[in-house]
Amino acid sequence: MDILRFATAGSVDDGKSTLIGRLLFDSKAIFEDQLEAVERTSRDRGTEYTDLSLLTDGLRAEREQGITIDVAYRYFATPRRKFIIADTPGHIQYTRNMVTGASTADLAIILIDARKGVLEQSRRHAFLTSLLRVPHLVLAVNKMDLVDYSEERFEEIREEFSAFASKLNVGDLTFIPISALNGDNVVSRSENMPWYLGTSLLHHLENVHIASDRNLTDVRFPVQYVIRPQRATDHAFHDYRGYAGQVAGGVLKPGDEVVHLPSGLTTRISSIDTYDGPVEEAFAPMSVTLRFEDDIDISRGDMIARPNNQPQAAQELEAMVCWMTDIRKLTPRSKLTIKHTTRTARALVRDLHYRLDVNTLHRDEEATSLSLNEIGRVSLRVTQPLFVDDYSRNRLTGGFILIDEATNSTVGAGMILDAS
Amino acid sequence: MLQRDYTTSQLDVLEAEAIHIMREVAAEFERPCLLFSGGKDSIVMLRIAEKAFWPAPIPFPLMHVDTGHNFDEVIEFRDRRSAELGARLIVASVQDSIDQGRVVEETGRRASRNRLQTTTLLDAIEEHAFDAVFGGARRDEEKARAKERVFSFRDEFGQWDPKNQRPELWNLYNARIRKGEHIRVFPLSNWTELDVWDYIRREGIEIPSIYFAHTRKVFERDGMLLPDADVVQRGDDEPLFEAVVRYRTVGDMTCTGAVQSTAATVEEIIEEIAATRITERGATRADDRSSEAAMEDRKREGYF
Numbered sequence: 220m221d222i223l224r225f226a227t228a229g230s231v232d233d234g235k236s237t238l239i240g241r242l243l244f245d246s247k248a249i250f251e252d253q254l255e256a257v258e259r260t261s262r263d264r265g266t267e268y269t270d271l272s273l274l275t276d277g278l279r280a281e282r283e284q285g286i287t288i289d290v291a292y293r294y295f296a297t298p299r300r301k302f303i304i305a306d307t308p309g310h311i312q313y314t315r316n317m318v319t320g321a322s323t324a325d326l327a328i329i330l331i332d333a334r335k336g337v338l339e340q341s342r343r344h345a346f347l348t349s350l351l352r353v354p355h356l357v358l359a360v361n362k363m364d365l366v367d368y369s370e371e372r373f374e375e376i377r378e379e380f381s382a383f384a385s386k387l388n389v390g391d392l393t394f395i396p397i398s399a400l401n402g403d404n405v406v407s408r409s410e411n412m413p414w415y416l417g418t419s420l421l422h423h424l425e426n427v428h429i430a431s432d433r434n435l436t437d438v439r440f441p442v443q444y445v446i447r448p449q450r451a452t453d454h455a456f457h458d459y460r461g462y463a464g465q466v467a468g469g470v471l472k473p474g475d476e477v478v479h480l481p482s483g484l485t486t487r488i489s490s491i492d493t494y495d496g497p498v499e500e501a502f503a504p505m506s507v508t509l510r511f512e513d514d515i516d517i518s519r520g521d522m523i524a525r526p527n528n529q530p531q532a533a534q535e536l537e538a539m540v541c542w543m544t545d546i547r548k549l550t551p552r553s554k555l556t557i558k559h560t561t562r563t564a565r566a567l568v569r570d571l572h573y574r575l576d577v578n579t580l581h582r583d584e585e586a587t588s589l590s591l592n593e594i595g596r597v598s599l600r601v602t603q604p605l606f607v608d609d610y611s612r613n614r615l616t617g618g619f620i621l622i623d624e625a626t627n628s629t630v631g632a633g634m635i636l637d638a639s
Numbered sequence: 640m641l642q643r644d645y646t647t648s649q650l651d652v653l654e655a656e657a658i659h660i661m662r663e664v665a666a667e668f669e670r671p672c673l674l675f676s677g678g679k680d681s682i683v684m685l686r687i688a689e690k691a692f693w694p695a696p697i698p699f700p701l702m703h704v705d706t707g708h709n710f711d712e713v714i715e716f717r718d719r720r721s722a723e724l725g726a727r728l729i730v731a732s733v734q735d736s737i738d739q740g741r742v743v744e745e746t747g748r749r750a751s752r753n754r755l756q757t758t759t760l761l762d763a764i765e766e767h768a769f770d771a772v773f774g775g776a777r778r779d780e781e782k783a784r785a786k787e788r789v790f791s792f793r794d795e796f797g798q799w800d801p802k803n804q805r806p807e808l809w810n811l812y813n814a815r816i817r818k819g820e821h822i823r824v825f826p827l828s829n830w831t832e833l834d835v836w837d838y839i840r841r842e843g844i845e846i847p848s849i850y851f852a853h854t855r856k857v858f859e860r861d862g863m864l865l866p867d868a869d870v871v872q873r874g875d876d877e878p879l880f881e882a883v884v885r886y887r888t889v890g891d892m893t894c895t896g897a898v899q900s901t902a903a904t905v906e907e908i909i910e911e912i913a914a915t916r917i918t919e920r921g922a923t924r925a926d927d928r929s930s931e932a933a934m935e936d937r938k939r940e941g942y943f
């Protein structure tokens with residue numbers, strides 16, 4: 220059994236909470252006491268049916284306003300897979316949440332109300348999915364029961380959305396007509412839509428192939444922590460020196476020749492250690508400890524790669540940045556802290572090339588700043604080299620966060636372009 | 640050549656993620672500590688810590704907030720396990736907080752020290768100047784937890800502000816804080832109750848005996864089975880009886896209910912959980928039942 224992480228997005232009232240509630244309910248991830256609490260609340264509010272959407276409304280502020288305001292994570296499992304849902308709200312002002320949820324997602328589900336069709340928000344959600352390079356996208360056309368399960372309506376929406384998606388970097392796109400409320404095509408194929416020949420949503424989630432979405436080609440091992448036991452009593456480990464980290468790309472094996480960055484020195488991997496014993500290979504997302512044949516001065520923030528396949532050592536970065544705060548704006552000359560893999564440095568915004576209208580994809584080159592939930596292309600200068608790849612090639616070595624030095628808040632998320 | 644399938648199992652993914660989180664904390668903070676209660680989640684967290692730094696010892700102390708109302712079996716386990724690891728164990732005592740007048744003991748039948756723990760915990764964090772505190776909470780436990788970050792920022796009053804959380808992207812965690820503030824770190828955020836049990840089985844991890852079925856004198860209150868113990872105030876209308884029970888969570892004796900069960904092995908527990916239709920908190924924790932928003936309120940104040 221493996222894990223699929225997916226994000227959900229939709230405009231308010233498209234049925235996102237109902238869909239998640241149904242997936243949890245039908246996969247028995249909802250417990251009696253949770254259901255009772257929801258039934259009680261539904262009754263108190265005078266709703267005649269059990270409102271499954273209440274299951275996913277976490278915080279008091281949200282319950283009071285009746286809307287979802289922050290990313291929430293939900294869990295369910297079927298015999299085939301464990302699922303982690305990043306439930307991200309669809310309001311205009313919450314681009315930030317969707318970007319956050321999509322950053323780790325293998326797949327995104329965008330909901331559309333079959334009556335309303337492709338809205339401005341749907342386009343924004345699709346764009347963000349492609350910007351964050353979520354490998355798989357599902358367009359779930361919901362409330363099919365309200366359009367008489369019409370194939371024609373479904374096809375209209377499919378065509379309109381496909382036309383828009385062709386302008387984006389959407390890897391794998393699947394359309395599924397559903398009724399979250401009635402359960403049509405959610406867990407099993409619906410008899411109400413015999414014209415639909417695809418699989419149910421859950422079947423798709425269980426079977427979509429994700430193992431090869433990871434970068435297994437370019438060896439990237441950001442050094443996270445140096446392990447030196449130095450226990451005088453334990454002589455076996457007295458001289459032990461291992462470099463711990465989580466593999467970000469490629470496949471590492473003992474005996475492989477590797478290069479250390481920034482020094483450029485080469486050596487070979489002598490052992491890949493774990494608490495459970497040495498392993499014969501390591502790949503993402505494994506957390507392991509490497510030892511090398513030669514004594515090289517290696518510390519946190521350094522990178523291990525292959526001599527003939529190295530990341531770019533860059534102090535000048537080109538990136539798309541999503542701005543995530545209203546405490547300040549991003550402007551040329553802004554100084555920020557940047558965290559990329561295990562390396563932290565300072566960054567200066569040298570230029571804002573344009574601000575992107577996430578609905579029309581129009582580039583506003585007159586823009587002089589980015590505000591909360593705005594996305595733009597920037598040039599950064601960094602105080603020390605970062606070992607980067609194009610975000611489109613590797614999400615882990617191509618993504619970074621920006622931190623405000625006055626408040627320590629995370630204020631931006633960046634995706635590196637043109638690293639090579 | 641046949642392409643190898645690099646699928647990684649769910650427990651391996653969760654373990655790798657938790658190890659990454661622990662190493663991030665050890666690298667970026669000066670004074671972390673790990674909350675160790677002797678409960679199953681903190682036991683799993685401790686195993687992850689052993690793995691993350693092996694062959695070096697765990698580079699931070701353990702801390703337990705002891706209400707004085709814990710089960711003897713759990714306290715014994717806590718002390719033994721810390722000693723085996725050669726770890727430094729700090730015990731922060733709620734009784735001390737009461738004796739020092741920092742908090743006032745509740746009275747009456749339903750008196751519980753649950754809420755008092757928050758003050759003891761925050762005082763201890765301040766006294767030891769901890770800047771990162773590992774907790775074993777999982778997002779699947781409770782609705783308010785579903786939105787909590789892995790690195791959860793606390794201000795100088797130890798408070799959590801759910802509306803003002805730092806966005807968390809990829810595997811990049813923001814460890815920046817000012818003096819007096821701290822970060823609660825939850826390496827098991829993405830684990831479910833079943834994952835925890837599967838992991839305990841896979842790793843062959845020892846857990847306190849009260850998790851397994853045993854015979855105990857109990858009485859019923861609000862549909863929960865509470866134990867017969869000095870610290871639990873029982874009314875005349877609450878008769879004692881013997882039952883075969885086990886605990887799904889270990890908290891205070893005053894507010895942790897047992898469930899009737901004959902599950903005597905980890906395998907049997909897993910089977911039982913896979914079939915149970917009641918969440919572990921709902922079944923066994925009076926502290927979460929007081930109101931729908933109970934957990935959120937306590938978390939804002941700085942609870943675990």
Ligand SMILES: Nc1nc2c(ncn2[C@@H]2O[C@H](COP(=O)(O)OP(=O)(O)O)[C@@H](O)[C@H]2O)c(=O)[nH]1
Pocket residue numbers: 229230231232233234235236237238272361362363364365397398399400401
């Ligand atoms: N008829 C019909 N109503 C639906 C369907 N899915 C959701 N709804 C209703 O649409 C409304 C909004 O749904 P909700 O899940 O709260 O939307 P959210 O804002 O996207 O989370 C609720 O009244 C739901 O009962 C569906 O497939 N068919």
